[in-house]
Amino acid sequence: xxxxxxxxxxxxxxxxxxxxxxxxxxxxxxxxxxxxxxxxxxxxxxxxxxxxxxxxxxxxxxxxxxxxxxxxxxxxxxxxxxxxxxxxxxxxxxxxxxxxxxxxxxxxxxxxxxxxxxxxxxxxxxxxxxxxxxxxxxxxxxxxxxxxxxxxxxxxxxxxxxxxxxxxxxxxxxxxxxxxxxxxxxxxxxxxxxxxxxxxxxxxxxxxxxxxxxxxxxxxxxxxxxxxxxxxxxxxxxxxxxxxxxxxxxxxxxxxxxxxxxxxxxxxxxxxxxxxxxxxxxxxxxxxxxxxxxxxxxxxxxxxxxxxxxxxxxxxxxxxxxxxxxxxxxxxxxxxxxxxxxxxxxxxxxxxxxxxxxxxxxxxxxxxxxxxxxxxxxxxxxxxxxxxxxxxxxxxxxxxxxxxxxxxxxxxxxxxxxxx
Amino acid sequence: xxxxxxxxxxxxxxxxxxxxxxxxxxxxxxxxxxxxxxxxxxxxxxxxxxxxxxxxxxxxxxxxxxxxxxxxxxxxxxxxxxxxxxxxxxxxxxxxxxxxxxxxxxxxxxxxxxxxxxxxxxxxxxxxxxxxxxxxxxxxxxxxxxxxxxxxxxxxxxxxxxxxxxx
Numbered sequence: 119x120x121x122x123x124x125x126x127x128x129x130x131x132x133x134x135x136x137x138x139x140x141x142x143x144x145x146x147x148x149x150x151x152x153x154x155x156x157x158x159x160x161x162x163x164x165x166x167x168x169x170x171x172x173x174x175x176x177x178x179x180x181x182x183x184x185x186x187x188x189x190x191x192x193x194x195x196x197x198x199x200x201x202x203x204x205x206x207x208x209x210x211x212x213x214x215x216x217x218x219x220x221x222x223x224x225x226x227x228x229x230x231x232x233x234x235x236x237x238x239x240x241x242x243x244x245x246x247x248x249x250x251x252x253x254x255x256x257x258x259x260x261x262x263x264x265x266x267x268x269x270x271x272x273x274x275x276x277x278x279x280x281x282x283x284x285x286x287x288x289x290x291x292x293x294x295x296x297x298x299x300x301x302x303x304x305x306x307x308x309x310x311x312x313x314x315x316x317x318x319x320x321x322x323x324x325x326x327x328x329x330x331x332x333x334x335x336x337x338x339x340x341x342x343x344x345x346x347x348x349x350x351x352x353x354x355x356x357x358x359x360x361x362x363x364x365x366x367x368x369x370x371x372x373x374x375x376x377x378x379x380x381x382x383x384x385x386x387x388x389x390x391x392x393x394x395x396x397x398x399x400x401x402x403x404x405x406x407x408x409x410x411x412x413x414x415x416x417x418x419x420x421x422x423x424x425x426x427x428x429x430x431x432x433x434x435x436x437x438x439x440x441x442x443x444x445x446x447x448x449x450x451x452x453x454x455x456x457x458x459x460x461x462x463x464x465x466x467x468x469x470x471x472x473x474x475x476x477x478x479x480x481x482x483x484x485x486x487x488x489x490x491x492x493x494x495x496x497x498x499x500x501x502x503x504x505x506x507x508x509x510x511x512x513x514x515x516x517x518x519x520x521x522x523x524x525x526x527x528x529x530x531x532x533x534x535x536x537x538x
Numbered sequence: 539x540x541x542x543x544x545x546x547x548x549x550x551x552x553x554x555x556x557x558x559x560x561x562x563x564x565x566x567x568x569x570x571x572x573x574x575x576x577x578x579x580x581x582x583x584x585x586x587x588x589x590x591x592x593x594x595x596x597x598x599x600x601x602x603x604x605x606x607x608x609x610x611x612x613x614x615x616x617x618x619x620x621x622x623x624x625x626x627x628x629x630x631x632x633x634x635x636x637x638x639x640x641x642x643x644x645x646x647x648x649x650x651x652x653x654x655x656x657x658x659x660x661x662x663x664x665x666x667x668x669x670x671x672x673x674x675x676x677x678x679x680x681x682x683x684x685x686x687x688x689x690x691x692x693x694x695x696x697x698x699x700x701x702x703x704x705x
Contacts, residue, residue, distance in 0.1 A: 143679060145699045156562050160605055163565060167690050186563060194563045241603040241627060255603035257631035259689045263699075271679050271699050305550050306597035310626055339600060341626055394550065481559035481602070500601060502554040504577035509558070 122369025124277045125344050126312045129252045129366055133235050140276040140375075149234035149251075150178050151264050154220045156185040156483065157239030157257075159197045162204050164262035174268035176210045182223060184476045186484040187215025218449025218475045221245045221417040225329060226449055228359030232347040233366045237264060242417050242499065244335045248328035249355070250347035250365055252312075255336065275312040275341045276375035277368075282319035284383025289534035291427070292327035293419060293497065293517035295319070296334045297388040299380065301398025309339035311375060314368070319382035320345060325354040326423040333418045334499050337395040387532055389495075390515040393503040401520050404530045408440070410492040412525040413506075414518050415446030415473075416480045419497035422447075422455045424518040429461040431522035431536045437469035438528025444486045446473045468525075482507030495524050539656045540589060541665070542617045545582070546649035547575075547594040552601035553628060557610040559602070570606050571613035588615035591655070593647050595621065598639075599628020608635050618655055620644055620662070633680045636688035641674035678702035 123131070123139070131137050134144035153161050158181050165173065173179055181201050189195045198215070205212035213223050221242055224230050232250035237243065239261045246253035256270065264270055280299060300307075313335045320328065328345055335343030345351075347365030355363070387401040414420070414428050425447060437443045445465050447453040453475055456462045462472060473479070479486030480498040488494050488511035496506075501513035516524075519533035526536075555578045557570055564570065575582040592611065598621035599607060608631045611619065618638035622645075632639035640655070642662055647653065651666035662671040676684065679701060686692040693699075 143677065143701055145701060156559070156604065159565055160609075164690055168694055197563060197565070239603060241601065243603075255627055257603055257605040257608070257627060257634060259605060259634040260630055263689055263693055266693055267698055269699055271701065273677070305600060306623065306625070309597065309623065336601075339597065339625060481554075483559050483563065500552075500554070502552050502601065504558045504560075505554055507558075507560045509577040 121373055122371040124312070124368050124372050125314065125366045126252055126275060126277060126342065129233055129235060130272070130274050132233070138274050140274050142274045143271060144274060145269050145271050146235055148178070148237055148264050148268055148270055150229055150236045151238065151261065152180050152182060152220055152224060152243070153239035153258070153261055154182045154184050155197055155201060158201050160258035161239055161261040161265065162200060164259050165265045168266050170266060173208050173210070173265040176208050178268070179265065180211045180213065180229065181205050182213040182220040183215040184219050185481065187474060187476045189215070190484050215476065216450060216474050218451065219417045219420065219477055221333070222420065222448035222452070225249060226358065226451055228355065228361070231355060231359060231361050231363035232351065233364050237261070237270060241336045242333050244340065244343045245329050245333040245417060247332040247335065247343035248325060248345050249351055250345060252342050252344065254342050275310055277312045277314050278308055279314040279316060279374045279377045281317035281377065281379050282382040283317050283379065284319060284381050285322065286319060286382050286385065289519055289537050290385050290387055291517045291519065292323060292330040294385055294388040295382055296331045297390055297398050297515065298385050300334060300338045300396050301388070303338040305337065305394060305396040306339040308335070311340050313340040313343045315343060315345050321348060324423065325350055326421045330418055337499060387517060387520050387534065389520060390501055392501055392512040392514065395500060395515065401516060401530060401532045405532055407530040408493060409495050409524055409528060409530060410440065411442045411444065411486065411488050411494045412521050413444045413479050413486060413494060413496040413498065414521050415448065416477065416498040417448065418499040419518050420446055420448030420452065422452050424497065425452065425456045425461050426459070428518045428522040429464040431519060431533065432468040432526065433464050435468055435526050437525045441525055441528045443468070443470040443525045444473055444479060445470045446478060447475050449475050479506055481505065495521050495530065497521050539654060540617055541652060541654045542589040542591050543587065544591050544593045544647050544649060544651045544653055545586060546647065547592065549595035550597045550600055551594050553599055553604050553607035554601055556599065556607035557604065562604055562606045567609045567613040570610035574610040574614045583614055586614065589617040591618050591620055591653055592616050593620045593644050595644060596623050598624050600625035603627045605631045605635070608632050608637055612637050620647065633684050634689035636684060638684065642671050646671050
């Protein structure tokens with residue numbers, strides 16, 4: 119009997135016109151492509167070198183201004199203008215500054231559906247795997263090739279299946295689960311692999327949390343994170359797109375590179391310490407560490423559900439006087455919903471600074487730069503030295519709950535004591 | 539055949555360390571070169587000579603997809619990058635920009651060793667220790683792209699992708 123095919127083998131096969139298996143090389147047709155203001159200018163520059171007038175399909179390419187918005191200086195203004203000009207000329211959709219972080223927009227605006235191949239000029243493009251799509255980051259020159267041909271060469275990845283079982287304990291979230299997983303695998307533990315997240319814990323999660331999990335697949339080297347499509351995925355998509363799609367599942371007799379089982383019910387709040395994402399330990403081990411800035415936002419944890427968790431902890435409390443709290447909703451839609459729910463008022467009353475939807479502080483491109491020796495606690499996905507714009511700052515990563523609880527205390531704090 | 543000095547780095551050198559995010563908002567790639575490795579090896583650009591080699595351990599170029607990391611190395615005139623393994627996106631970016639990214643056992647190379655690399659015969663010589671170091675093979679399609687000098691010249695010439703026929 120022929121060996122069954124994995125989700126990624128099936129999706130890649132359907133996009134290259136032949137039956138391919140892990141290890142094969144394929145030239146795939148891309149369904150959707152995205153680039154933002156840190157990567158698009160270089161991609162446009164490379165595309166223009168081909169001397170072609172039009173990109174392959176303007177309806178399948180989007181540009182997003184999210185890394186440095188509103189424009190912080192003259193130099194960036196030229197790059198933004200270049201993108202606006204190109205978008206106008208090519209008639210491609212451009213999301214202006216303030217509309218949101220590229221990855222949030224791609225899923226929130228219904229631009230990704232199950233079974234598709236989506237590429238983005240950003241490593242966290244793997245986020246969309248939560249919608250049963252193959253999605254991964256590419257460089258700007260690879261993107262110029264996609265803009266020209268609509269195609270990309272790729273190697274079909276093997277699949278590592280991680281099954282989570284048990285219900286998550288109070289005070290723990292997808293962020294804790296993925297930090298724990300990365301701590302176990304190491305920063306190249308899933309190099310070149312497809313990480314298939316499965317199991318009853320995932321089935322019980324809302325789409326927002328699933329996006330958090332897939333978002334960080336790259337932090338252990340994975341090419342893609344992938345999940346199955348279920349009724350929650352379908353409900354999420356039904357609100358956002360009219361596109362027809364066919365969910366893709368593993369065959370029964372599939373051979374994985376490896377399978378891992380993780381007891382989600384035994385996970386306690388986790389955090390990553392400077393300066394590596396796989397430097398993970400329980401929050402309680404670091405409790406009491408003095409902090410100076412807290413950042414809640416990013417493509418990992420800037421969704422409405424995340425802000426809701428932070429607001430629940432910060433309601434009728436104040437951010438510690440030694441500490442600053444920055445909050446960046448992942449999109450305008452998230453911001454408006456958070457306003458309507460009173461979340462923004464709660465956060466501002468507690469002492470938070472609300473900054474425009476976008477990436478800003480996370481990659482050190484705009485706002486919220488920490489000073490020498492300062493300790494930052496962030497809901498982001500990377501804590502590399504210099505990440506937030508100062509290589510003498512120390513960045514810890516944790517869930518929105520841990521960040522909010524710690525902002526109140528001015529010290530690293532296990533959020534469970536706020537939830538009893 | 540080209541010679542250069544080795545500059546040794548650790549495992550898991552991410553693209554933020556190669557070029558910090560705060561510098562990436564530019565199309566002036568010489569500016570990127572001046573800040574290459576600034577957060578982990580201050581003064582690197584002044585220290586290195588054109589044609590020198592960056593030599594690292596496992597998982598070089600992990601993290602962000604920023605192509606500016608390769609551009610910074612390319613415009614600093616780094617001759618090639620040698621590592622035990624490369625992160626996927628960085629590996630593609632390097633080949634796409636015509637920068638050789640070579641997989642080999644870098645334990646056989648110390649900081650400041652003099653290396654000689656012959657890309658056509660795929661050989662690395664450590665002239666300091668008088669040792670030859672085996673170079674891992676690149677996928678055929680990457681060889682095609684690299685031999686054209688990168689993806690842009692490859693696509694300018696071919697207009698489309700072609701997978702080399704399997705041997």
